[in-house]
Amino acid sequence: MTTIESGEPEDGDLMASDGKLPVPDHVAAAIRTLIEWAGDDPAREGLVDTPKRVARAWKEYCSGYGDDPGIHLSRVFEEVGGYDEIVLLKDIPFQSHCEHHMAPIIGRAHIAYLPRNHVVGISKLARVLHGFARRLQVQERLTAEVADCIWNGLNPHGVAVVIEASHACMTARGVRTPGVAMVTSRMMGVFRDDDRSRKEVLSLMGLS
Ligand SMILES: Nc1nc2c(ncn2[C@@H]2O[C@H](COP(=O)(O)OP(=O)(O)OP(=O)(O)O)[C@@H](O)[C@H]2O)c(=O)[nH]1
Numbered sequence: 310m311t312t313i314e315s316g317e318p319e320d321g322d323l324m325a326s327d328g329k330l331p332v333p334d335h336v337a338a339a340i341r342t343l344i345e346w347a348g349d350d351p352a353r354e355g356l357v358d359t360p361k362r363v364a365r366a367w368k369e370y371c372s373g374y375g376d377d378p379g380i381h382l383s384r385v386f387e388e389v390g391g392y393d394e395i396v397l398l399k400d401i402p403f404q405s406h407c408e409h410h411m412a413p414i415i416g417r418a419h420i421a422y423l424p425r426n427h428v429v430g431i432s433k434l435a436r437v438l439h440g441f442a443r444r445l446q447v448q449e450r451l452t453a454e455v456a457d458c459i460w461n462g463l464n465p466h467g468v469a470v471v472i473e474a475s476h477a478c479m480t481a482r483g484v485r486t487p488g489v490a491m492v493t494s495r496m497m498g499v500f501r502d503d504d505r506s507r508k509e510v511l512s513l514m515g516l517s
């Protein structure tokens with residue numbers, strides 16, 4: 310097995326001897342600087358491995374950059390007994406990080422589409438969500454990216470995405486206002502053009 314010390318290759322596919330992702334020196338140094346700036350001593354025992362842990366944690370939080378979410382929609386099923394009503398995956402928990410403060414965004418998404426000729430495996434809707442959520446985001450863009458991806462990938466009659474989330478940059482710092490949720494939605498096709506279809510999907514989502 311190849312032993313890779315911190316500071317050597319940046320290649321995320323290579324593993325260190327302990328099986329963990331190697332962390333380049335300059336990345337660990339940046340986190341040490343932040344710890345120092347925050348007021349602590351990065352050399353003390355409890356913090357000595359923290360830069361590497363933090364770096365690896367951020368690779369995980371941002372694993373969506375290595376994902377092409379549209380790929381999850383490439384396998385579809387046509388034998389659905391003529392089913393031509395709304396398909397909804399409701400209350401999907403997700404985590405993201407806001408691009409302004411890199412603070413957690415924690416929420417739930419409701420993703421619906423009205424199929425044209427085929428459906429997709431239901432887990433794939435959650436995979437698309439996570440592929441975009443595991444990046445630095447603003448909620449509006451996350452909502453739009455998920456909806457656009459399903460619209461382009463499935464060519465359905467309609468797509469509806471509603472996201473409700475709490476932003477730690479508002480609850481844990483700054484205005485420090487807990488208990489508020491940001492709600493965003495993107496309606497496409499029939500859900501945008503037809504009032505009855507929009508009402509139906511919102512009602513299935515439990516939002517009207
Ligand atoms: N529209 C939108 N705003 C967001 C999102 N995540 C964080 N923000 C906001 O981004 C804004 C950044 O504002 P700035 O004035 O540049 O930063 P700041 O001085 O840290 O602002 P405060 O958070 O008000 O202390 C804040 O109002 C945040 O609440 C998001 O997903 N969508």
Ligand SMILES: [Zn+2]
Pocket residue numbers: 407408409410411412476478479
């Ligand atoms: Zn923020």
